[in-house]
Amino acid sequence: MAADPLTSAPISGPTQKRADGVWRLAADGAIIAVCDGPATLLVPTESVRVLTVELPLKSAARRVEALPYAVEDRIADPLDAVHLALGPSVGPDLYRVGIVRTAVIADWVARAEAAGLGHAPMVPDALALPEPPDGQWVVGIDGARALVRDGAGGGFAMPLAALPAAWRAAGRPAVLADGDGLPPELAAVATPVQPFDAAASLAVPALDLRQGAWQRQSSGDPLLRRLAWIVGLGIAAHVGIAAADTVMTGVIADRRANDTRALVQQFAPGTPMDGDLADRVTAMLPAAGMGGATDRFLPRLTRVAGVIQPLVPAGTVQSVRFEGDRMILTIDGDAALAARIQSALAASGVPGTATGDASGVVTVTAGA
Structure with missing residues (x-):
């Protein structure tokens, strides 16, 4: 079995060529070698939202165009502040998608190119x-x-201390362990993952973030250059199809806007329809309830857990739940721990409160 890129010790010395092998972007920003294999740069999944999106469109160009509309209600950041990467199909009309803030990927790309890895796929670890x-x-x-x-095509990362609560909140799915170190609660039910060839699996990346404005550099291989010419000719041949797809997307958007105006006039006669239709309709909606809680749960949990993890001992998280638009964590602790968590939330700009009670429980409530 090939070396596991998640557990292999860093490689040092002259045995590793900078342009080849699997590399990792460490927490301190350094790029270190982890194992042999195809040129790949693993980046921290904490900064990438990996999800699956339904795109029932036959044209690849049209899927790329429709992607922002398919994810805009599943992310907190505005679309102009994020980079969207469309991955391979994971089921009928389902595609893996990576979402990362533009400032973050800009920094990653600059580091990769400075390290001679501008041609390497960038894959969430x-x-x-x-x-x-x-x-x-x-x-x-x-x-x-x-x-x-x-198994649904997604992936995420979080502090180890928060894993048991997240696993329980997800319905206690069956666990396959890649290596040791699981918390006891999961270790008791986990089975070892089957041996796999990590290098072979990375030869076809599950998701490459280097797309669009952040396209990878050419590695200089003549064969790849010829392939690029072929792809270019193919793109030119399909310009007409892409243009037709664009026109049809606009037609569909117009139809939906007209349908929305008709519904508004039916249920709220007299509502003005001038200006931005989306703003008008959004202002009429009730406050957020439980709808979409699953889509908001993991990114919010990851954000809050990243703030409190240095303060919370392993195994002290009792529960995690979602109520309306709030996420609530209960943790074994005291008033002093609650005060430290409150300070950490404020310092990190994460909206939320931490309170302790006489029974030795700290309740952390995170808002939108």
């Missing part, structure tokens, strides 16, 4: 794990981090 069957998790441990790849 959770997707270096083998893909599990539907309804199961593959979990890998990287120090104080837990990396999870799920």
